Amino acid sequence: MNSRTSNGPTPEPREAAPTLSVRGLTKVYGPRATMLRRNAHRLTAVDAVDLDIAPGTTLGLVGESGAGKSTVGRLVLRLIEPDAGKIDLLGTDIAGLSRGELRRMRAKATMIFQDPYTSLDPRMPIKDSVVEPLLVHGGHSRSERYEKALAMVRRVGLGDAHMERFPYEMSGGQLQRVAIARALITDPSFIVCDEPVAALDVSTQAQVINLLNDLQQERGISYLFISHDLRLVRLIADEVAVMRHGKLLEKGDAVRVFEEPEHEYTRELLAAIPGRSPRSRRFGGLAGCDGETGTADLRQEVA
Amino acid sequence: MTAHESVGTKERRRRRSRVLRRLLRNRAAVVSMAVLAVLGLVAIFADLLAPDDPNKVALVLRLTPPSAEHWLGTDALGRDVLSRVLVATRVDLLASLQAVGIALVVGVPLGIVAGYWGGIGDSLLSRVIDALMMLPPLILAVVVVAILGPGLSNAMLAIAIVIIPSFYRVVRASTQTASSELYIESARASGCTSWRILWRHILPAVAPPLLVQASFSASVVIVAEASLSFLGLGARAPQATWGLMLKEASSNLTTSSYLIYPPAIMVAITILALSLLGDGLRDALGRQTTDGR
Numbered sequence: 392m393n394s395r396t397s398n399g400p401t402p403e404p405r406e407a408a409p410t411l412s413v414r415g416l417t418k419v420y421g422p423r424a425t426m427l428r429r430n431a432h433r434l435t436a437v438d439a440v441d442l443d444i445a446p447g448t449t450l451g452l453v454g455e456s457g458a459g460k461s462t463v464g465r466l467v468l469r470l471i472e473p474d475a476g477k478i479d480l481l482g483t484d485i486a487g488l489s490r491g492e493l494r495r496m497r498a499k500a501t502m503i504f505q506d507p508y509t510s511l512d513p514r515m516p517i518k519d520s521v522v523e524p525l526l527v528h529g530g531h532s533r534s535e536r537y538e539k540a541l542a543m544v545r546r547v548g549l550g551d552a553h554m555e556r557f558p559y560e561m562s563g564g565q566l567q568r569v570a571i572a573r574a575l576i577t578d579p580s581f582i583v584c585d586e587p588v589a590a591l592d593v594s595t596q597a598q599v600i601n602l603l604n605d606l607q608q609e610r611g612i613s614y615l616f617i618s619h620d621l622r623l624v625r626l627i628a629d630e631v632a633v634m635r636h637g638k639l640l641e642k643g644d645a646v647r648v649f650e651e652p653e654h655e656y657t658r659e660l661l662a663a664i665p666g667r668s669p670r671s672r673r674f675g676g677l678a679g680c681d682g683e684t685g686t687a688d689l690r691q692e693v694a
Numbered sequence: 695m696t697a698h699e700s701v702g703t704k705e706r707r708r709r710r711s712r713v714l715r716r717l718l719r720n721r722a723a724v725v726s727m728a729v730l731a732v733l734g735l736v737a738i739f740a741d742l743l744a745p746d747d748p749n750k751v752a753l754v755l756r757l758t759p760p761s762a763e764h765w766l767g768t769d770a771l772g773r774d775v776l777s778r779v780l781v782a783t784r785v786d787l788l789a790s791l792q793a794v795g796i797a798l799v800v801g802v803p804l805g806i807v808a809g810y811w812g813g814i815g816d817s818l819l820s821r822v823i824d825a826l827m828m829l830p831p832l833i834l835a836v837v838v839v840a841i842l843g844p845g846l847s848n849a850m851l852a853i854a855i856v857i858i859p860s861f862y863r864v865v866r867a868s869t870q871t872a873s874s875e876l877y878i879e880s881a882r883a884s885g886c887t888s889w890r891i892l893w894r895h896i897l898p899a900v901a902p903p904l905l906v907q908a909s910f911s912a913s914v915v916i917v918a919e920a921s922l923s924f925l926g927l928g929a930r931a932p933q934a935t936w937g938l939m940l941k942e943a944s945s946n947l948t949t950s951s952y953l954i955y956p957p958a959i960m961v962a963i964t965i966l967a968l969s970l971l972g973d974g975l976r977d978a979l980g981r982q983t984t985d986g987r
């Protein structure tokens with residue numbers, strides 16, 4: 392297993408070897424055109440996307456629903472197979488990995504999902520869910536595993552009693568902490584966070600974001616933080632990439648993108664963030680916005 | 695460590711008791727469980743309970759109606775009907791377990807694999823299963839017995855083949871539902887092997903509907919055994935099964951109608967208990983364990 396400090400075959404060596412480097416990532420859904428089926432309906436969910444994430448940093452991937460953000464998140468971990476493109480994860484080209492190698496890679500690069508109510512097995516007590524990644528990657532005795540799990544559960548702010556609970560006995564915020572503990576227990580270098588707080592209420596959102604921030608500083612983890620909520624991205628991201636209809640419209644330093652957005656769509660997204668005071672909020676009213684953007688803006692307002 | 699382990703067993707007991715409590719609140723289910731427990735005990739201790747040797751022929755006593763000596767009378771060969779019906783309980787329940795067991799062992803892995811991986815294997819397998827389901831069940835069983843030869847074990851194998859499709863379908867459908875759950879993707883993202891995902895995450899999700907299906911199928915098997923034995927394709931002559939007893943009773947029906955009741959009532963009680971237990975299980979397991987909330 393390559394660690395991210397070792398120099399993998401990176402196509403464009405910038406600074407340190409990036410945790411994640413993606414070139415021309417493409418995913419097309421729908422049937423391929425064949426002799427019998429000529430004009431098959433195909434959807435390009437992800438269209439030639441390039442991304443880089445440096446060690447210990449966070450890339451915020453933003454865009455409206457259906458922009459292909461989550462698909463990118465799953466593609467870079469090869470949870471779904473890309474149709475084209477090159478993915479270098481922790482210095483390894485993951486296209487060439489066998490199933491076993493890919494499975495072992497998951498100890499170092501994993502994912503946190505949007506809905507904590509459904510991302511944990513409802514039939515497993517919390518301790519078994521947290522321990523599971525350690526168990527499948529081996530190398531620890533049973534008592535070591537549970538000790539590590541307990542330490543991890545405490546680290547994410549839960550108590551010993553939670554270890555014995557079942558998911559239906561816990562709140563969304565607690566469950567997302569469990570999901571974080573589960574993801575972190577194998578000490579990964581890279582985590583895809585797919586809308587990790589979208590299912591939580593606003594007061595818990597900040598707590599979970601802060602936890603992710605703290606853990607990043609402690610452990611030097613890189614995040615691919617997927618969200619439609621620009622306010623959250625502003626809190627956590629070092630760099631921002633904006634997606635729409637499967638294409639990457641703009642990427643760059645988070646401060647720069649928020650202060651001087653280059654792309655018209657980024658400006659629209661930013662304008663759609665609700666203001667601090669209800670009086671400064673406005674619906675629609677964007678110069679040259681089409682109907683579709685109008686609904687996206689409304690969604691932003693509601694969220 | 696020991697402290698929170700004891701908490702753990704308590705929590706687990708609490709969760710399991712939720713299903714049990716719902717099952718116990720269902721009076722029909724409780725009664726059927728009691729009936730099945732009694733039937734099970736009868737099956738185990740049949741030899742001790744039987745007042746007489748079930749195969750002892752006494753032609754002098756043939757077709758005597760119920761009396762103090764032979765509570766349920768004697769059959770055409772003078773054998774004690776009570777002893778035979780008790781011993782038949784064991785044979786029938788074991789045969790039923792055998793058929794359901796075979797169907798589980800074959801149907802569950804096929805259903806899980808087809809439901810989880812899908813693709814061409816699933817399509818092919820599902821076509822074969824559909825074809826199997828299109829054939830009338832009894833005719834199919836008769837054909838299988840004709841190929842394998844008569845006998846109780848072969849009859850049970852035939853019935854197993856008949857009920858495999860229902861197991862396959864139940865398992866495949868619930869596997870498909872479970873596979874699309876986020877926690878399965880989460881398990882993959884954590885690096886679980888497919889084997890572990892199927893064994894630790896899919897199978898527990900499939901278990902509740904499977905349990906219901908198994909208890910319904912067991913009642914189907916009891917009836918099927920009776921039908922096949924009645925047709926002379928199941929158990930053979932000296933052996934005591936309910937189906938065979940019905941067959942023998944039917945030839946003396948006009949003179950000794952009392953012979954038909956013991957096996958008929960046993961079959962009726964058993965299938966009623968199994969179906970009601972199936973209903974109770976279905977209600978008790980309900981959304982609660984599949985959803986977990």
